[in-house]
Amino acid sequence: MFQILIVDDEHTLLNGCSFMIREIFDLPFPVSISTALNVPNALAVLKNETPDLIITDIRMPVMDGFVLINQIRTKNLPSDIVILTSHADFEYARTAIKYNITDFILKPINEEILKTTILKSYEKKQTRLKTAYHSYYIKLQTMLLYEISASDLLLTEEILTEMFPCTYFTVLVISPKVFPENIDSCKILLQEYYNTCYAYPLKERNQLVFVCNHENFFIKPASLPDKLYQAMGTPLLCGISISSNSVHKIHALYINACQRVFYQEVFEGNDSLARTAAFSYQDCIQIFVENEEDKMRATLYNNIERVQLVKQPSRVYLEQIFISFFQNINLYLKNKGIPDPFNPIPSLPDGIDTFEQLSNYMLNLICQKKEEMKKLWMESENVPLLRQLMEFIKENYQKDLSLDDLAEATGFHPNYISNFFKKTTGQSYLTYLHKERIAVAKQLLSSSSNTIDEIAHKVGYNSSTQFARIFRKYESVSPSDYRNINM
Structure with missing residues (x-):
């Protein structure tokens, strides 16, 4: 659902825009429209909704549109903002550029321009979602393989619920004799049994791993290994984990599935x-x-x-x-x-x-x-490796560092690095990475004129929303409040 909020003190404009969007534009996606006659009403809407697109006038009674825009940016809402303005107000509205305004629409509103604005905003949202889902997919793999918490990976419960709409989780590990170039046939087969499947071809481990989400608790068809053999055309070992109702158990489910493959291999039937x-x-x-x-x-x-x-x-x-x-x-x-x-x-x-x-x-x-x-x-062994890991993180904190990156930099196995770092420092490598980023961000907030969005990207976060959530977790205040206190 694409959410739009329209803010203007003219009833006629609110009703006209809503009618055009709902009845005339014939948009190729569902739209939800909220309206507000003034800024306080709009702020009340924003307590319960996060619109994808906010279309707002500037000159309004009680509070002007800049108060609303400032509140939106202070809260780090990811909404696109489009300003409604008359010719006389155009130069005045240009000052809103510092608030990262998406566009301007001149009054009276042109239908085609309004429709184009909405379509562009929708396309931006889809691009963001596609990028975000790829990031979630990669982070889920880290969570699956290395027992790193979802919160450390910035995977919120809302994100996890979007990825996994059903109640139960099962992990399948397939170890084929010949690794397939294409796994589409496997995915199609598994969709006969499971509602959602995320596939991870791990060629370096000779594993094809599927994280499956399903509504019925017990799904372990006896014929599945034979069907997978037919689909892949190569002998294979197949481990199907027990099921769990918690996505936070997927590493344990992965280990359970690996255990079953391991037994088939070492005990040879x-x-x-x-x-x-x-x-x-x-x-x-x-x-x-x-x-x-x-x-x-x-x-x-x-x-x-x-x-x-x-x-x-x-x-x-x-x-x-x-x-x-x-x-x-x-x-x-x-x-x-x-x-x-x-x-x-x-x-x-x-x-x-x-x-x-x-x-x-x-x-x-x-x-x-x-x-x-x-x-x-031994301590003599720990110190050089720990120093090497910490220096690598300090030099590369702006990047989206993974355990594989740390392993490649040091020549150790990713699992070994994960356990070593936690054992020697008492925290995961991601916690250390976040703290390093926050330390740099605090310096920038107190000594630079960079916007919060700019600082977020400088220290390695994809969005100011993500940055604000992590900053508050470690500092107990928002980035904007920290700046106000320390400037």
Whole structure:
């Protein structure tokens, strides 16, 4: 819906414009029209609406149009503003250029000019939306892959609701033997089952990932892998995650889908091993991340007792527990940017015939591997990498930096960078980036004559609205209020 607000103290003009737009212009898109006879009425409308186009007179009783325009720009509303003016007022109206006015329309209003103005504003909105949706699509990928919050990525609940109109979310991960050049057939197939699908061809991971949104909770058709094989024309592994009613869980859903693909790959159709691994995944991770050895030992024993179905286990049964455990750790660390630390998984030595012997051997392996990994986090190693990351962000804060950019600059895996930065600084790289931008913006607000919109773009934000939201989050005041206090 394209929203228009018309502000003028003449009833005849308001009614005439509304009639032309609704009844004569035959616009190729739906339009909502609000009218106001004065500035206070217009400001009341703006409390509940954000029009795409505001058409306003300048000379009006009570308050003139510049008061309204100033309020619109102070609030960083993204509306196009068109001024209605007579020939006598034209020079006066030119002063409005500093408010980034879109256009002027001379009175009496020409129908063709008004229609052209509306069409141009609509086209601008569509261009903005197209650009914005591409940005949202890229940010959703970051949210999917790296467990970064939607708020850090500037994805508001309103944006997420627009992208995902249905209740439930499922992530599909497809690992094809031959990566397809075109994925349209896959998208068409999935649309038979899901209301909305966003596709991410991740060739470097050999993954085709779909974030699916749907109204029915359980959608996991058994025939889907076969149909995908027919659509793609290549053998593939397919992992379909559990479903969630929260878009903020999509990283967990992605990991769940990857887990299913991983089990199919490493266990090569051994359903018994795959079920054992899937059943114990969270327990395995809890054991591995435990820092106190006594607690780790107790948790490991409890875990093995829980899956202990026989008193005298066979060699095959012990190997099944052993292999599924360390494959789970491989998957967990791979997702953290540390690929295959237990690859190949060592063979279970001869002489291990009981659950207690198995537990002791596994514990020794875990402790040995964790000691090796600690070297990656030693202070002497952390300082140069952390300094390199911070300097890179400081030098490039105006750009739309991604984890992939940081990874390329340092030579580390994006997942490793994400976890490293959070572990060593206590905040995500995006939080650090926002704070760096805000620090520069504060200097510009207090010492330059740049408009807020200009400052927003100088420090790396796409719009003054986006900038104002982030500024208020970190400084608890709007950019304009900060400027008034510090100028």
